[in-house]
Amino acid sequence: xxxxxxxxxxxxxxxxxxxxxxxxxxxxxxxxxxxxxxxxxxxxxxxxxxxxxxxxxxxxxxxxxxxxxxxxxxxxxxxxxxxxxxxxxxxxxxxxxxxxxxxxxxxxxxxxxxxxxxxxxxxxxxxxxxxxxxxxxxxxxxxxxxxxxxxxxxxxxxxxxxxxx
Amino acid sequence: xxxxxxxxxxxxxxxxxxxxxxxxxxxxxxxxxxxxxxxxxxxxxxxxxxxxxxxxxxxxxxxxxxxxxxxxxxxxxxxxxxxxxxxxxxxxxxxxxxxxxxxxxxxxxxxxxxxxxxxxxxxxxxxxxxxxxxxxxxxxxxxxxxxxxxxxxxxxxxxxxxxxxxxxxxxxxxxxxxxxxxxxxxxxxxxxxxxxxxxxxxxxxxxxxxxxxxxxxxxxxxxxxxxxxxxxxxxxxxxxxxxxxxxxxxxxxxxxxxxxxxxxxxxxxxxxxxxxxxxxxxxxxxxxxxxxxxxxxxxxxxxxxxxxxxxxxxxxxxxxxxxxxxxxxxxxxxxxxxxxxxxxxxxxxxxxxxxxxxxxxxxxxxxxxxxxxxxxxxxxxxxxxxxxxxxxxxxxxxxxxxxxxxxxxxxxxxxxxxxxxxxxxxxxxxxxxxxxxxxxxxxxxxxxxxxxxxxxxxxxxxxxxxxxxxxxxxxxxxxxxxxxxxxx
Numbered sequence: 157x158x159x160x161x162x163x164x165x166x167x168x169x170x171x172x173x174x175x176x177x178x179x180x181x182x183x184x185x186x187x188x189x190x191x192x193x194x195x196x197x198x199x200x201x202x203x204x205x206x207x208x209x210x211x212x213x214x215x216x217x218x219x220x221x222x223x224x225x226x227x228x229x230x231x232x233x234x235x236x237x238x239x240x241x242x243x244x245x246x247x248x249x250x251x252x253x254x255x256x257x258x259x260x261x262x263x264x265x266x267x268x269x270x271x272x273x274x275x276x277x278x279x280x281x282x283x284x285x286x287x288x289x290x291x292x293x294x295x296x297x298x299x300x301x302x303x304x305x306x307x308x309x310x311x312x313x314x315x316x317x318x319x320x321x
Numbered sequence: 322x323x324x325x326x327x328x329x330x331x332x333x334x335x336x337x338x339x340x341x342x343x344x345x346x347x348x349x350x351x352x353x354x355x356x357x358x359x360x361x362x363x364x365x366x367x368x369x370x371x372x373x374x375x376x377x378x379x380x381x382x383x384x385x386x387x388x389x390x391x392x393x394x395x396x397x398x399x400x401x402x403x404x405x406x407x408x409x410x411x412x413x414x415x416x417x418x419x420x421x422x423x424x425x426x427x428x429x430x431x432x433x434x435x436x437x438x439x440x441x442x443x444x445x446x447x448x449x450x451x452x453x454x455x456x457x458x459x460x461x462x463x464x465x466x467x468x469x470x471x472x473x474x475x476x477x478x479x480x481x482x483x484x485x486x487x488x489x490x491x492x493x494x495x496x497x498x499x500x501x502x503x504x505x506x507x508x509x510x511x512x513x514x515x516x517x518x519x520x521x522x523x524x525x526x527x528x529x530x531x532x533x534x535x536x537x538x539x540x541x542x543x544x545x546x547x548x549x550x551x552x553x554x555x556x557x558x559x560x561x562x563x564x565x566x567x568x569x570x571x572x573x574x575x576x577x578x579x580x581x582x583x584x585x586x587x588x589x590x591x592x593x594x595x596x597x598x599x600x601x602x603x604x605x606x607x608x609x610x611x612x613x614x615x616x617x618x619x620x621x622x623x624x625x626x627x628x629x630x631x632x633x634x635x636x637x638x639x640x641x642x643x644x645x646x647x648x649x650x651x652x653x654x655x656x657x658x659x660x661x662x663x664x665x666x667x668x669x670x671x672x673x674x675x676x677x678x679x680x681x682x683x684x685x686x687x688x689x690x691x692x693x694x695x696x697x698x699x700x701x702x703x704x705x706x707x708x709x710x711x712x713x714x715x716x717x718x719x720x721x722x723x724x725x726x727x728x729x730x731x732x733x734x735x736x737x738x739x740x741x742x743x744x745x746x747x748x749x750x751x752x753x754x755x756x757x758x759x760x761x762x763x764x765x766x767x768x769x770x771x772x773x774x775x776x777x778x779x780x781x782x783x784x785x786x787x788x789x790x791x792x793x794x795x796x797x798x799x800x801x802x803x804x805x806x807x808x809x
Contacts (some may be wrong), residue, residue, distance in 0.1 A: 218763065219770065219772075220764060220772075221690075221693060221764065221768050221771035221772050222694070222768045222771075223777060224694075225692065245773070253715060260345070308694065308775045308776045308779065309693075309694065309771070309772060309775045311694050312694055312697055315697075
């Protein structure tokens with residue numbers, strides 16, 4: 157169960173790379189085990205909570221008859237994705253800037269300690285943010301289809317039905 | 322099944338019936354199961370008559386799609402209308418086409434054996450002027466009750482009157498609407514009352530008719546007609562509004578002495594009046610709707626609500642006759658709801674406002690709301706909105722209703738309680754003098770309307786016809802909107 161969210165994010169590993177993934181899995185260079193906090197779970201649960209909040213906001217708090225078109229629903233999906241992109245970025249970039257990402261994940265060094273190659277860049281934080289935006293969108297779609305049916309004004313949003321005048 | 326037979330005599334009779342139908346469409350409850358409208362007007366082409374008959378038929382067609390069992394809360398079109406007893410709605414006046422009054426009464430035959438004019442001729446010449454005798458009657462009696470009282474005396478022999486008597490059951494009531502200042506109404510009312518109270522014993526149902534509760538309203542002058550300045554005296558209109566008051570006085574004097582057969586008599590008048598173009602009749606006789614006609618229609622609502630114990634008649638003679646008048650709180654040139662009495666507002670404010678909201682939604686918003694859950698969930702689709710019920714029945718009543726409100730608003734005295742201009746951004750400011758409540762909601766105007774429609778549609782069962790559900794939904798939604806925005 158603990159690896160479900162990480163597995164989902166693994167589908168987007170091509171965006172942020174394997175070393176950034178190791179950092180997120182909680183790899184500890186000192187113990188060579190995954191005993192640091194699993195950030196996939198932390199960030200993933202936060203993403204789910206934010207997406208759920210915006211789904212509930214759209215379907216039940218706003219529940220507005222002028223916002224029940226597919227376009228409006230898509231805007232709220234983008235809003236959730238944008239927030240989750242920023243959450244993921246700032247969550248990881250703070251670790252990056254403060255040096256909390258362990259050295260063995262960041263660099264390849266020779267025996268003298270000289271850097272041979274950099275494995276994680278700051279831009280990987282943005283790329284992970286983009287991956288999180290995709291995850292957020294998937295979660296938003298799932299929650300939408302689970303919860304929309306009891307909304308009085310937005311129950312058909314998104315819908316494939318179209319009324320022809 | 323109690324029925325209320327409403328006889329509308331002349332142009333005013335037609336227009337009052339039209340106002341009554343508008344009230345019924347909006348949900349003003351008549352305390353009877355069925356209304357049976359009957360119009361007596363020799364001017365078959367009068368626009369006031371044809372407009373009213375068309376509206377009656379449209380109302381009936383809409384009503385045919387609706388049912389009112391206990392689970393339904395719809396009040397629009399609540400009172401049923403019976404157009405089967407007298408399908409044409411009118412009592413025909415025979416032998417008045419293309420004929421002079423003198424030929425109608427056979428003036429030329431009033432001779433003695435020697436060929437000289439006899440005493441009957443002399444009497445007729447005394448009672449009727451030369452102009453009266455030469456009058457054509459295709460377009461009515463042109464303000465001459467002395468002609469009307471002769472010609473209208475025939476309607477008791479018509480098939481329609483016989484059918485009326487045969488259909489009349491115990492518990493049914495009769496109401497007669499007429500003006501007192503013209504020709505048809507002023508003469509038709511006493512004749513009809515006489516024919517009811519002294520109905521032939523040979524007619525089926527005569528006993529029920531003879532002792533029926535009868536109410537009547539005499540509408541006193543409330544409009545003028547422009548003087549006809551045609552230099553050709555022979556072609557000049559015979560309708561002269563300067564004689565309205567004197568005719569009214571004469572008729573009231575006659576009624577005072579002779580009309581004691583009605584259970585309830587209503588009188589209504591207004592000293593303000595609008596001047597219409599002078600029309601002797603036909604398609605050009607088309608007066609705008611007037612508040613007086615609405616108030617007269619309220620007399621019918623009032624009459625239907627009077628307990629039967631107060632309307633007892635024995636052998637054609639009422640135990641008592643009640644006399645009633647209508648009044649407003651304030652006498653302003655443009656009446657709004659605040660100028661009417663509480664009793665009047667209790668009857669009309671809520672139903673009329675709900676129906677106005679319904680009509681405005683159909684007119685201004687519907688085409689933008691086709692994708693709302695209330696349309697999708699109940700299959701109110703293209704086919705529904707293009708079907709006859711919607712296009713030629715419901716929209717026809719809606720158009721007539723809005724036109725009726727505009728006409729009353731532009732008349733003198735005006736009744737303009739609503740701002741009918743399209744105001745999508747301030748929909749609920751439509752009742753003049755009544756401020757809508759502010760709601761703690763993100764939804765306003767037609768978004769609030771759609772919100773309520775979407776909420777109420779969940780309670781509608783789909784085992785009834787779409788037409789029923791459509792009207793039911795708007796009835797429930799407008800009721801809720803009035804509670805939210807106006808606390809009524």
